[in-house]
Amino acid sequence: MYIVVLALLFPTAGAVYFFGAYVILMLVTAIATAILAEYVAKWMRRRPFRMNGSAVVTAILFVLVMPPRTPLWVVIVGTAFSIWIAKEAFGGLGHNVFNPALAGRAFATVSFAGALTNWIAPVHSFLADGVTTATPLSESFTTNLSRWAMYKALFIGNVAGSTGETSAMLILIGGLILIAFGLIRWQVPFFYIGTVALLSWALGEDPLFQILAGGLFLGAFFMATDYVTTPVTTRGKVIFAIGAGILVVVIRRWGTMPEGVCYSILLMNAITPLIDRHVRPRPYGLVKKRKETG
Numbered sequence: 001m002y003i004v005v006l007a008l009l010f011p012t013a014g015a016v017y018f019f020g021a022y023v024i025l026m027l028v029t030a031i032a033t034a035i036l037a038e039y040v041a042k043w044m045r046r047r048p049f050r051m052n053g054s055a056v057v058t059a060i061l062f063v064l065v066m067p068p069r070t071p072l073w074v075v076i077v078g079t080a081f082s083i084w085i086a087k088e089a090f091g092g093l094g095h096n097v098f099n100p101a102l103a104g105r106a107f108a109t110v111s112f113a114g115a116l117t118n119w120i121a122p123v124h125s126f127l128a129d130g131v132t133t134a135t136p137l138s139e140s141f142t143t144n145l146s147r148w149a150m151y152k153a154l155f156i157g158n159v160a161g162s163t164g165e166t167s168a169m170l171i172l173i174g175g176l177i178l179i180a181f182g183l184i185r186w187q188v189p190f191f192y193i194g195t196v197a198l199l200s201w202a203l204g205e206d207p208l209f210q211i212l213a214g215g216l217f218l219g220a221f222f223m224a225t226d227y228v229t230t231p232v233t234t235r236g237k238v239i240f241a242i243g244a245g246i247l248v249v250v251i252r253r254w255g256t257m258p259e260g261v262c263y264s265i266l267l268m269n270a271i272t273p274l275i276d277r278h279v280r281p282r283p284y285g286l287v288k289k290r291k292e293t294g
Contacts, residue, residue, distance in 0.1 A: 001053030003181050004222075007174035008060050011218065014170040015163045018122040019068035023163055026063045029072050033079040034059035041088035054093050058082050061101035061222060064164025065215060065262065066108070069118040078108040098269045099229050102219075102262050109262075119160045147206075154212035165215035175221030184225035185234060188241045192220040195245025203253060216248065219261040229269045236272075236279040244268045 016023045034055040042049040062079050063070075082104030090096040109116060153159050157167025165171075178184045193211050200210040211217075224230065224244055231237050244264040251260025 001057055003183060004057050004178065005053060005060065007177040008057070008064070008164075008222065010170040010174040010177075011064060011164040011167060012060060014157050014167040015064060015068070018157050018166060019120065019163060020123045023063070023068060025072065026066070026068075026070060026075050026163070027060065029075045030059035030063045030079045031056055033076050034062075034083050037080045037083035038088065041084055041092075045088070047092070052093065054087075055083060058087070058100045058104075062104050064218060065101060065105045065162050067116050067119055068163045069120055070108075070163075071115050074108055074112050074115050077112075078104040081107045094228055096228060097272075098266055099223050099226050102223055102266055105262050106266060121160055122158050122166070151208055151212060154209070159213075161213075162215055162218075165218045168212050168217045171217040171221055175217070178221065178225070184221070185237055187234060188225045188230070188237050189217075189220035191238050191241035192224050192245050193217070195242050196248050199246065199249040203249070205253075210249075210252070214252075214259045215261040219244075219265055224265050224268075229272060231272055231275045231279065233276075233279050236275045239275055239279065240268050240272065243271075 012023075012027070035051075038055045039049050059079055059082075062082055063075065066075070066078070082100040085107075086098050086100040086103035087093065087096045154166075155168050157170065159166050175184070175189060179186050193216060196216060197207040197211050201207040220241075224241060231240050244267075247264035247267055248260040251257060251263060257263075
């Protein structure tokens, strides 16, 4: 888990750089809440409390998918929901069905929508005069930048958006660290992002804009790869990734929300047991017995 924390330092550092010191306050609040919530949950269930890093990872991811000026009380409530309801209520680490950070994000969006509308332009943005404070996927987003300048802004992170989702470059660095250490399979982000690009192109959208904008990279490398809430086999993971990619495009194009990454992963989390059931690895040495004829 601590290697995951190391990988998350890159988008986290970018979040602090682009959106200011308030992000640090959000992180400290979320991490403290997550650790305390997990300790209380273990105490109530009379289970030993161990600092395995999972609560810290959940807290960081929760902050990274929230708006950069999220009120601290929302951070506390959302993080507590992630730990108590999405994780510990199912039995703790290894038993949860849904990604805790995304479950907390979905809960906060539904419960406190009015408090999550304060999007700000990056503090250290050399493109501040060319891009609105609306997020790239929102209907109110406008820019006078050229196409390639817009791609550059999206890749580096000089756009409004959730705290840690704006810089595809920093997320990619963190994701490559996870792949290098063998903690995630490269197939998941490849097929997830590739599916969104292919379908966007088929529907007449700009595929490069669609994969760089929003939380696709963060979701592909850090949440669709969660080993607890995704299929066991590589084949199952590919099915998961393709399904999530399809859902992203469907939600973005026809849904009422501009972004679909959060809900695409949560919906695929829900059918992960079904995927595992139909895509089972054959036990080593198993040979089907032939029916005797005669």
